Amino acid sequence: MYIEGTxxxxxxLSPEEKIIGYLFYIISSRENILSRVDExxxxxxxxxxxxxxxxxxxxxxxxxxxxxxxKSFQGKYSSKDIVVIGEKIDYGDxxxxxxxxxxxxxxxxxxxxxxEDAINELIxxxxxxxxxEKVTQQIKNLDEKVQEEVVQDFGKxxxxxxxxxxxxxxxxxxxxxxxxxxxxxxxxxxxxAARPGMxxxxxxxxxxxxxxxxxxxxxxxxxxxxxxxxxxxxxxxVCEMNRPIDKSKLNEYDIxxxxxxxGHITNNFIIDDSGRNTTLTMSAKISMNKKKKGxxxxxxxxxxxxxxxxxxxxxxxxxxSREIKLMAKENNxxxxxxxxxxxxxxxxxxxxxxxxxxxxxxxxEQDADSVMFLxxxxxxxxESEDGKxxxxxxxxxxxxxxxxxxxxxxxxYNRKIGKFISQ
Numbered sequence: 001m002y003i004e005g006t007x008x009x010x011x012x013l014s015p016e017e018k019i020i021g022y023l024f025y026i027i028s029s030r031e032n033i034l035s036r037v038d039e040x041x042x043x044x045x046x047x048x049x050x051x052x053x054x055x056x057x058x059x060x061x062x063x064x065x066x067x068x069x070x071k072s073f074q075g076k077y078s079s080k081d082i083v084v085i086g087e088k089i090d091y092g093d094x095x096x097x098x099x100x101x102x103x104x105x106x107x108x109x110x111x112x113x114x115x116e117d118a119i120n121e122l123i124x125x126x127x128x129x130x131x132x133e134k135v136t137q138q139i140k141n142l143d144e145k146v147q148e149e150v151v152q153d154f155g156k157x158x159x160x161x162x163x164x165x166x167x168x169x170x171x172x173x174x175x176x177x178x179x180x181x182x183x184x185x186x187x188x189x190x191x192x193a194a195r196p197g198m199x200x201x202x203x204x205x206x207x208x209x210x211x212x213x214x215x216x217x218x219x220x221x222x223x224x225x226x227x228x229x230x231x232x233x234x235x236x237x238v239c240e241m242n243r244p245i246d247k248s249k250l251n252e253y254d255i256x257x258x259x260x261x262x263g264h265i266t267n268n269f270i271i272d273d274s275g276r277n278t279t280l281t282m283s284a285k286i287s288m289n290k291k292k293k294g295x296x297x298x299x300x301x302x303x304x305x306x307x308x309x310x311x312x313x314x315x316x317x318x319x320x321s322r323e324i325k326l327m328a329k330e331n332n333x334x335x336x337x338x339x340x341x342x343x344x345x346x347x348x349x350x351x352x353x354x355x356x357x358x359x360x361x362x363x364x365e366q367d368a369d370s371v372m373f374l375x376x377x378x379x380x381x382x383e384s385e386d387g388k389x390x391x392x393x394x395x396x397x398x399x400x401x402x403x404x405x406x407x408x409x410x411x412x413y414n415r416k417i418g419k420f421i422s423q
Contacts, residue, residue, distance in 0.1 A: 015102045016047040017088035022095050023054045024066045024086040026287060028332040029095045034058055036099055041106045046077060047085060094326055114138045170296060170334065173210025174422050176409035180398050181370060184211075184297060184334040188402075189325045189367055191303075193339040193358060194374035195346070199394060200338045201225065202418035203374060204299050205233055207336065212265045216296035219270040219289055221282055223305035227273040233418055234269070238262055242416045270295070278307045279323035286331045295333055300324070302338035303364070318363040325367040339364060341373070351380050355399050371400040376413065394420065 019037060022029045034055055042048035053072050057064035066086055070079045118135045122128060169183035184190070194200050201224075208218045222230050236243045239261050250258075270289055274281070282300065289295050300306070303324075308316045328335040341357045353373035358364045365371060375395045377383070383391045394413040398406050410423045 014088060015098050015105065016042050016044050017085050018098050019102060020047055020050050020054075021086045021088050022098070023051070024069070025284075026095070026330050027291060028287075029330060030054075030058060032095060033099065037102065041102050043109075046081065049073070050082065050085065095330060111139065170211055170216065171214065172207065173213075174396075174409055174411065174420075176407070176422065177396060177398070180405060180407040180409065181401060182403060184336075185369070185403065186332050186334060187329045188334045188369040189328045190334060190336045190370045190372070191339055191358070191364055191368040192336060192372045192374065193341050193353065195341050195353075195379070198374045198376055198379060199413055199415070199418075199420075200374060201301055202233065202237075202413070202415075203394075203396075203420055204301055204336065204338055205230070205237055205418065206420045208269065208297070208299060209234070209237060209265070211297050212268050215264060215268065217268045217270065217289075217294050218297045218299065219272065219286060219295045221277060221298070221300045222271060222273045223275060223277060224301060225273070227271045230271055230273070234265070235262065237418045238265065240417050240419065243418065275305075276307050279320055279327060282306075283323075283327045283331065286327070286333065290331060290333075295331070298328075298331075298333050298335040300335065300337045302340065304340050321363040321367045351375070353397065353399070365400065368400060369402040370398065373397040373399055393423075 019033060023033060037051070039048055039052050039055075042051055050069060050073075053069055054064055057068060057072075066083065070082050073082065114135055118131050121131050169185050171183050172178045172181060192200060192203065204220070208220060211218050220230065225233075232245060233243070235241065235258060236245055239258050272282075272285060282298075286295055286298055303317070303320060306320050308320050308323075324335055324337055339358060341353055345351055345353055345357050352375055355365050355371060357373075358371070373396075375397055377385070377393060377395075378391045383389065392412045392414065394411045396409040396411060398408070400406065411420045412423055413420050
């Protein structure tokens with residue numbers, strides 16, 4: 001009798017294929033994967049060879065593509081074989097979870113192999129005490145190796161944190177918000193919520209403009225308004241022209257002046273007004289634009305209009321929220337998602353929003369790194385307070401902040417041009 005070296009994990013190759021998919025299509029994940037994954041973790045020979053080639057090309061010139069990998073295996077594997085493996089990627093997965101699963105499978109196989117060898121030795125009349133001692137020592141060595149890898153991984157993280165320049169934060173452009181939030185942070189999901197008509201889209205465009213003026217790229221997914229409407233609003237905001245702009249009254253000088261003021265904004269502002277976007281299509285578009293010209297900030301207007309499958313609205317919103325968080329993480333960009341608030345706000349005497357007012361799912365609050373509410377007293381007919389005119393006041397309430405304190409930033413909102421400025 002002989003027990004072969006196969007285990008229940010032998011056919012579980014999906015993590016290997018997903019790792020290859022991430023290397024092909026999610027550029028931001030490459031350094032993470034290639035610094036933490038070794039070739040011995042692969043059991044699928046094709047995946048193993050592709051991984052080795054990816055690592056080689058990355059080491060040589062810091063880049064590779066599925067085309068360059070296909071070319072390197074010409075005559076050995078067909079392009080279809082390689083593409084099929086890469087297509088196993090699931091944008092709903094976390095690359096860190098896949099790496100951990102890959103390592104877990106490897107060490108589980110190692111453990112099973114230790115026990116298989118022990119059983120075979122017992123079958124061949126090796127002393128049971130010696131076998132037991134040998135197994136104990138091998139398992140101990142394996143556990144120590146796992147712990148050593150974890151410590152090494154964390155050690156690399158600490159060294160990277162201390163030595164790298166901090167370029168993960170983008171100034172917001174409003175003094176109080178920058179003080180509270182410390183800027184827009186890469187991989188973060190930020191929720192901006194309010195009742196309809198409160199000024200969410202205008203505020204999102206102001207945020208965009210502040211980032212664009214830093215010569216950074218903003219990708220704006222408009223699921224409600226057309227790109228023409230967004231363009232009109234942005235022109236009104238940048239040029240400080242009352243809405244709606246009457247084009248019949250513009251002369252050549254006015255047009256020239258508008259184009260001059262818009263300047264580099266026209267090249268750095270990416271508007272996507274596809275009405276049937278899903279989290280998967282948006283993530284793919286972000287990844288593609290990151291390769292082409294770079295994406296520094298993503299804004300989605302708004303959550304309740306995102307297409308998704310699900311049995312109930314609660315399940316849909318829960319899934320969308322989780323996928324947006326993963327989208328931010330995998331693309332390594334801050335993602336701002338606008339959201340509606342429930343009608344519960346209107347039924348209360350105190351109209352100031354609360355976290356419980358987020359519509360349909362508590363997952364939004366749980367997944368978000370930061371949650372902000374827009375609140376304008378004048379929206380509810382309150383135009384003065386203690387004799388002070390507050391008609392243009394808009395409070396930006398930071399109700400959740402994973403990286404620091406909560407707080408309120410008081411802004412002036414000029415609805416005629418859609419502009420927010422610090423008080």
